[in-house]
Amino acid sequence: MDEPSKGLDPRARDRLADLLLAHLDGGGLLLTITHDLRLARRLGGDVLVMREACVVEAGTAGQVLTAGAHPYTRRLLGAEPSRWDFPWMRRGAAPAATGAPLVAAHGITKSYGAGDLFCDLSLQIHPGERWAFTGPSGAGKTTLGNALLRLTPVDAGTVVHAAATRGGRVQKLYQDPGLSFPRRVPLEVTVRAAMRRHGVPGARLAALLEQVGIAPEMLRRRPDQVSGGELQRIAIVRAMLPRPVLLFADEATSRLDVATQQVTTDVLVREVDEAGCALLLVTHDDDLAAAVADRRLELPARGRAAAPA
Numbered sequence: 001m002d003e004p005s006k007g008l009d010p011r012a013r014d015r016l017a018d019l020l021l022a023h024l025d026g027g028g029l030l031l032t033i034t035h036d037l038r039l040a041r042r043l044g045g046d047v048l049v050m051r052e053a054c055v056v057e058a059g060t061a062g063q064v065l066t067a068g069a070h071p072y073t074r075r076l077l078g079a080e081p082s083r084w085d086f087p088w089m090r091r092g093a094a095p096a097a098t099g100a101p102l103v104a105a106h107g108i109t110k111s112y113g114a115g116d117l118f119c120d121l122s123l124q125i126h127p128g129e130r131w132a133f134t135g136p137s138g139a140g141k142t143t144l145g146n147a148l149l150r151l152t153p154v155d156a157g158t159v160v161h162a163a164a165t166r167g168g169r170v171q172k173l174y175q176d177p178g179l180s181f182p183r184r185v186p187l188e189v190t191v192r193a194a195m196r197r198h199g200v201p202g203a204r205l206a207a208l209l210e211q212v213g214i215a216p217e218m219l220r221r222r223p224d225q226v227s228g229g230e231l232q233r234i235a236i237v238r239a240m241l242p243r244p245v246l247l248f249a250d251e252a253t254s255r256l257d258v259a260t261q262q263v264t265t266d267v268l269v270r271e272v273d274e275a276g277c278a279l280l281l282v283t284h285d286d287d288l289a290a291a292v293a294d295r296r297l298e299l300p301a302r303g304r305a306a307a308p309a
């Protein structure tokens with residue numbers, strides 16, 4: 001199986017692991033290729049750690065995935081969000097919300113047929129806050145984020161945006177950065193068009209590229225000629241060009257391997273913090289949410305949303 005747990009929430013991943021383990025119990029054989037260390041731990045058995053088409057370490061899952069010896073294995077294990085230790089991690093109480101909100105949702109409700117995704121929900125997003133919306137697949141996290149950005153209409157209630165959000169200063173990053181760049185167009189053309197639209201000087205592009213570790217020459221390539229992690233970093237640059245006041249990152253790192261996710265999230269949070277931008281993160285990953293966000297909203301499987309924490 002090739003990356004069978006990609007995009008699955010923890011409950012769905014556990015069900016998948018149960019299914020695969022039942023296959024083994026029935027005398028079957030299993031070969032899994034995965035970035036998902038939690039799935040690998042659940043499955044157990046023998047593990048090969050590979051890098052650039054070479055096996056760098058082999059052993060039992062118990063040995064390799066808890067106390068791997070090779071530096072690359074250790075880097076992978078250290079890249080899990082539960083082990084992060086970045087200066088920007090705000091451990092402890094969330095800072096108090098001050099000033100006028102950028103987004104104020106009051107009593108919003110949304111359903112697509114059976115049951116409300118969220119009902120009579122009120123929340124406010126202030127400058128510099130980092131929010132995470134978590135919950136199982138299909139709970140309505142993306143719909144809520146889109147409703148707050150006013151990309152999706154609500155059935156009841158109001159969403160009010162402050163004047164500061166006007167003029168492209170609310171930006172969205174997608175799970176698959178490939179979808180937000182035209183396939184056949186060199187990246188530079190797309191990025192330069194965004195700069196013209198927002199009147200961004202060339203020096204800002206150069207500075208942002210340097211901050212995210214992307215060589216300017218890379219923009220001469222098409223989206224399919226760079227890696228997923230590189231493309232997401234270029235998407236972050238494009239989103240930050242107009243100095244947004246609110247960035248909605250919708251599972252923006254969930255398709256990346258843990259090491260690339262760590263680097264990309266570090267870049268993302270440093271950029272939003274430096275800009276005083278608010279961040280709205282949608283994720284299945286509780287550890288990622290705990291590392292990044294100081295305000296959390298957990299959406300239940302389907303039904304009434306919990307109050308913001």
Ligand SMILES: Nc1ncnc2c1ncn2[C@@H]1O[C@H](COP(=O)(O)OP(=O)(O)OP(=O)(O)O)[C@@H](O)[C@H]1O
Pocket residue numbers: 112117135136137138139140141142143144284
């Ligand atoms: N335009 C639409 N029309 C009908 N149903 C929709 C539409 N958009 C979303 N849904 C449904 O609403 C529910 C919530 O979708 P949403 O994408 O917000 O969930 P999510 O929590 O972000 O899920 P995931 O974690 O899998 O991305 C899902 O059952 C989805 O099928």
